[in-house]
Amino acid sequence: MPTDISGNPSIDLLGKQITELLAHPNIGHGLARTLRAAAKEIEVGRYHRATQRAFPNGPDEQPTKVQIGGGSHQLDGFFNIDLVPPADFLWDVREGIPLETGTVELLFTEHFLEHIDYPRSAKGFAREAFRVLSPGGQIITGVPDAAHVLSRYPAAPVEAEEMIGRWYAKRTCREDINTYLDLINYVFRDQDDDPSYTPHLWAYDAEKLSQLFTEAGFTTIEPWTFDAILANPKREWASVYVIATK
Ligand SMILES: C[S@@+](CC[C@H](N)C(=O)[O-])C[C@H]1O[C@@H](n2cnc3c(N)ncnc32)[C@H](O)[C@@H]1O
Incomplete structure (x- = not known):
């Protein structure tokens, strides 16, 4: 085939x-x-x-700093890879990362990993990240922190309202968040039947991110301190970031 x-x-x-x-x-x-x-x-x-x-042989350039799944939050000085525009290279990373082995120094992704299926694509992505990074190269990964959402269950109304306000106030699903468990369901699945949103296919916390990258071969996995020079400022609240070193 x-x-x-x-x-x-x-x-x-x-x-x-x-x-x-x-x-x-x-x-x-x-x-x-x-x-x-x-x-x-x-x-x-x-x-x-x-x-x-x-580009049957991959991109013309060999970038050392790469963002994957940046959406509209493109990073200057990075080679931005995403499924859809705007990006420097439109590519579905479920099919692999289209870069040479051992060439990248820094990979950055946030609020992307939860959108690809687990285990096939998520574990495949971690292995591909390991492959394209040079020795000592690093990947920073941020995701919605499932621990944040779960640790508040059953939540006080004021906490639920804060989460709704930050994440769903402008969404069409607002009137269908009727209990805190509905909110958890939206965090875990997102609006999976609405073509304007890509569903969440897996939930992560610091332990799961650490396990994923350890299994892929990374030597150290540490918490990454949020830095709005790289990260999207709107992701600071209730996200978890780690930095894994090859
Ligand atoms: C929720 S957006 C996050 C955008 C940005 N990182 C941010 O935090 O604002 C998820 C992004 O991941 C991209 N994405 C999802 N699946 C992908 C895939 N298989 N390959 C490449 N990009 C993907 C989407 O196109 C989208 O731009």
Whole structure:
């Protein structure tokens, strides 16, 4: 089976067929949910396949500082890799990190890891990070801190309100957060049925991050002190960051 399916017209055809099916009034909620997820993968995969075609041997440059999953929070002086624009290189890192072995000095990711499936993609990502880093190279990883959310259960209304205000005040799900457990569910899954959001697929705390990077071969894993020069300031509250050294 070919590993490169870029340009395969059957993917576009499938996308078209799914769009047609989704327009059908009697499709049924369960099938529609699944097809919406497939349609989204086809849509975001378009960028990945276009990059594969344009850069079959990976990027032209060999960057030493790389951000993955930065979204609109692009970092100057870094090579920004993301599934979708704006980024320097549009790539799905579930398929690997498109960089040479042992070439990167610093990798930065925040609020990205929880969006890829566990264990296949998350453990694969940690192994790939280890591969592309040079000896002594480091990866900084920040995620929503599941321990923060769970340690407050059952939460006082004032704490729940603070979390809702910071994370969900402008979201369409606001009226469906009716108890603190609903809030925990949103933190763990996000709005998985809303095409405007990418769901959370796994939850992390400091212990899990440390285990993940230790298993991938990193020698030291330490807490990383939040620094808004690199990190997105809006991530400071209730996130956990670690720095792992190869
Ligand atoms: C919640 S946003 C976080 C953006 C930014 N790091 C921040 O903290 O504001 C998650 C980002 O990860 C990217 N992402 C998710 N899955 C990815 C994948 N498989 N490969 C590359 N980027 C991915 C998304 O496109 C999105 O930009």
